[in-house]
Every structure is written in structure tokens, then in C-alpha cells.
Amino acid sequence: MHTIRGRGGTLAPDLSYEGSRVRSEWLSGFLKNPNTIRLYLPERMPQFQLSAEEAATILNYMKTVLVHDGIPEKVFAPGEMTAQLAARGRQLYYEKYACQGCHQIGLSGGALGPELTQVAQRLTEGWLLAWLKGSQKLAPGVKEPQYNLSEEEARAIAAYLLSLPA
Numbered sequence: 001m002h003t004i005r006g007r008g009g010t011l012a013p014d015l016s017y018e019g020s021r022v023r024s025e026w027l028s029g030f031l032k033n034p035n036t037i038r039l040y041l042p043e044r045m046p047q048f049q050l051s052a053e054e055a056a057t058i059l060n061y062m063k064t065v066l067v068h069d070g071i072p073e074k075v076f077a078p079g080e081m082t083a084q085l086a087a088r089g090r091q092l093y094y095e096k097y098a099c100q101g102c103h104q105i106g107l108s109g110g111a112l113g114p115e116l117t118q119v120a121q122r123l124t125e126g127w128l129l130a131w132l133k134g135s136q137k138l139a140p141g142v143k144e145p146q147y148n149l150s151e152e153e154a155r156a157i158a159a160y161l162l163s164l165p166a
Helices: 024-032 052-065 083-096 125-138 151-162
Strands: none
Touching: 024 052, 083 151, 125 151
């Protein structure tokens, strides 16, 4: 189902960098009780009924082996994600780039891209920023538009998404 480093299926998301992409707490919960992230896919992650030990083994493997060396978990300095930066990101998200056309937050938005309501709980800061700056570098052929965001715009949009309530 999943692809890892060019091998495997194409039905489910590529897991080659899953350890850099997601937060440990989220992944642990997801492995135990998967939920829907990609609303447009009819296929769903099976409920494997993993034990806590099995989920921890998979989590440790992903966080150790399935990582991108150039993507740190944290990218914002303490105090850097201000309300002003998040407000600028919200404006860019909705007005300049119209991300809501493909991504759902809460009950509004499109369903083509991954659902972003709990993105702050799911994705690491580093992955989100790297994705905004160049998703094609991380997943060649992905349908995400390449806007060539400036560092400032990418950081603002990331701050907005990371500020969304749980």
C-alpha cells in the first residue's frame, strides 16, 4: 500500500520521510486508532488493533530511520510565532494563495488536499515549513501547486496553520 524509498504500492501516502513529517504523539495515537486525513481517498487505513508495544516499535522505527536529514523538528524560535505573524499567514492562506480551495479547515474548504484542522498536532514545524517552501522536492509529482513562496510567506503560513486550535 505505502511506498518507502521508492518501493511498495502507490495507493497510500509515501512514508519515506514519515519520521520527519509527523509529531511522535500524533503518530502514536494514529497507529492505535487511524482517522481520515485525505478526504478524497475512498480507501482508509485499516484498524490493526496494535498493542502499545507494537505501536511504539513502529513509531521508534519511523522516527529513527524514515527521516529527512535536512528537516529539523522545530524551526521557530521561542516567541517567534506571534499573533501578527499568524494573522499575516491567514491572509496569505485565504486571500493571496486561496489554499482553502483544496484544503479543509473545520467544516469549510476543499477536499482535494489533506485536511488541515489539526495540522499543528500532526505535522512537525520543520516539515510544514519545508513543504510550503518546496513540496516537489519532498514528493516529486505531488499535486500541490508550486507558488515559490518567499521564506517570510512560508513562515507566516506555517505560523497560521500551527496556531489553529486543536
